[in-house]
Amino acid sequence: MIEEKEKRGLTISLCIPTLNEEKTIGKEVVLFKSELVDRYPLLDEIAVIDSGSTDRTIEVAASFGASVYLSADILPHMGFKRGKGENLWKAIYQLQGDIIVYVDADIKNIHPRFVYGLVAPLIYRPEIKYVKAFYDRPLALSKEIRPSGGGRVTEILVRPLFSLFFPELTAIIQPLSGEYAVRREILERIPFPVGYGVETSHLIDVYDGWGIEAFAQTDLDKRVHRHQATRDLGKMSFGILRTFLKRLKSKGIIKDLPELTPFLRQFQAREDHYEQIIHEIVEEERPPMIEVPEYRAKRGLE
Template sequence: MLTPKRFIPFRRIAIPVIGQTLPQNALNLARELGGDIVLYPLTPSFHGEKVNSPRQKRKQVSKWQESIGLNVRIQVLPESEGWPSLRQSLESNLPDLLLLEIPYHFQGTFTLHEVLSSTPCNLALIRGPWPEHYGNVLLPLRGGPHAELSLRLALGLHDFRLTALHLVGPERSQIEGPFRGLARILPSFRDLTYKTAASDQPAQTILEESRQADLLIIGAAARPTPETSGLGSTAENLLNQAACSVVVVKSAQPVPELWSGPESERIGYKAISVLVDKWFAENTFHADEFADLHELVTLKEKQNVTISLALPALNEEETVGQVISCVKSALMEQVPLLDEIVLMDSNSTDRTREIAAELGIPVFIHQEVLPQYGARRGKGEALWKSLYVTKGDIIVWIDTDIVNIHPRFVYGILGPLLHFPQIQFVKGFYRRPIREGEKIQATGGGRVTELTARPLINMFYPELSGVIQPLSGEYGGRRRALERLPFFSGYGVETGLLIDVFEHYGLSSIAQVDLQERIHHNQPLEALSRMSFLILQAFIRKLEQRYHLPILEEVNKSMKFIRYEEGRYSLLVQEVVEQERPPMIEIPEYLEKHPHARP
């Protein structure tokens, strides 16, 4: 069974060591976070020519490694000791996080004031004892400048149950601004509970909530008063009064002079970025991880699921035969991974359908499927109707214009779905060479993705910004999810499905797989312009549904194409409208054919 991937929030963690006794609480936290540990000895016995010899250093490192149980690195400080020496070394090496344990590090070695006033890197103060695995972690989020760091640290604790508590003022009836994004995606993460609470006494509310927790993670104040230690009154009170263990974090990023309005709202977007980092680390795979086809078949049989491959096509006689032969041989004849392959043709005028039929593949013309609902042009229409004609519990789609076809284009998509039951939808991504005449450039494909789709996603759906190729034609999902989603009929189908899966099932339900490289026939610029226009309409439609605002009714749906012939320019006006089909589960004929489905 494939081991779940792990989010590593900090790659290099610095921990000072006093004498020969290791700070166990700090080390336990570092082990949970999974980064490389760098120990900074703060003792005269580790300085001097004799003790600092290579032999003595190896002996000391070996002793600590044996004690810690993992590999560590030792960073020897200059002769002078204390905070100035450590700070100088941290400035030179810049670790991602400095861990200091209370009271271990503050018994005559450092003062809290000097550390807080001049730490060159992110800081976490831990007051133990360190809780047992699978304990409860409380993470209050109030929108302070250190909330992003708090969230990053909390999400790195994989063996704990995390509760994110978003505190708002008592006069607010709902979450505002960018924190709506957090409210949408935090509940979808495994082992995480998202709660909100209105309070004008945040310290007391957090203290009450922490009675059910084993560990409390909080951020320092944005502007601590001179009367406090530098943590702020809330963090200081919780550090001293909470019955559970406490971690207080302080970001190395400078706090703006005015921490309010737009500046304070930035934390919501930064926190979303942390969630995207976690998703990217845990839900991004490589096709080679699923190359053991017998293992996939075993998982399929154990789960008692069937798998369908639907191939959308329009005039692909040059490549469709190779695509079908490759996949059918590897995934049906050599191993029984696929239960069916069907061709969903869009009324090709070449030999596409004949080639598929000769290879023993059922052929459907999408304009003739469910004719009572009309026949629309577009790839999305073919995909929507393929739900009706296929029978598999899992459905995979790949394009039929792939020149370098390989079975990984299918088993790579299937891998996460068979290994992880929470995954509902998988997108493929790859390097996309671009063909210019007889030459192929290593990069340059995916122009609509980079110039249209990704900017719009980052602007309106930043939670999906980690999806490398949102418009890729190789993807799949579970029928029980896909049948409940609307389908755009044209080029907006990939955009619409990605957004709807996210809205209905959460970010954690989406995975992506590196399929290495895809070579296909690149489209001319005019076709890409039309595609972009349709994708933009799809985005607007989804924003209408999210915010309940009529936007497209006021938007022009015709497009002027520029023509240049015989030395003169002219305009060709065409209507380019993206339409949407309802969820297939709302179609009576589908329910009759698939009686398991329920609206």
């Protein structure tokens, strides 16, 4: 694979977006650096892009040899928006690779396959632009561990929406997986919601621009991560739905849409009464990076 990568003159960057991931980031950095930089030189760069962790994430990642960037320090004049999508977007500016691999930082059973499994289709098949991970159910099931594959938000929200509006995208087994590898030429041309909707919007935009043929999927076996509370999944669903509706409107699939509120209302029980909690979930979007003058200058684009 490395021979083929070198033959094609490709460079590959790994981006790990973080926010308070001190428990898992060290292992990811050590494994990827040792196995995929030192032992097998598949990766040219490992970068952690942090949203402002208050734990030891930055210290741990740096101590094990990752390049660590604060999201707020990248393109500072464009401001800082809190959200994973912001880090992924800024990685396009900061990192050098022709291919960027995104791997979440909260994976307990991290393994080099999370990277080599994703980049292989891009190395061997020039027509592939975007490679998405999917997983089997983890063997170790406990109160803390749940399968990422076919997760609740995927099955209850995203898959029904794709079935209704983009049937071909239902071929993507795990549309919300946080692990994917993409060619720069694609990444720089798509907008990035900064929050929960980033993966969903990617799929719609890449499908719209390059067709279903641009996608490949890799079976990464198992992914074990922290279980998320149902209330948090509600927030995620809200963000995804807002992004999705916005895409439907911008593509003319639906025409009339009222102004969408950024407020999600949930209830929680306290002693003998219920109280309402209001979350403000703003799904802002970053423009395609290729429209940013600093990026064009940095990459020498006319």
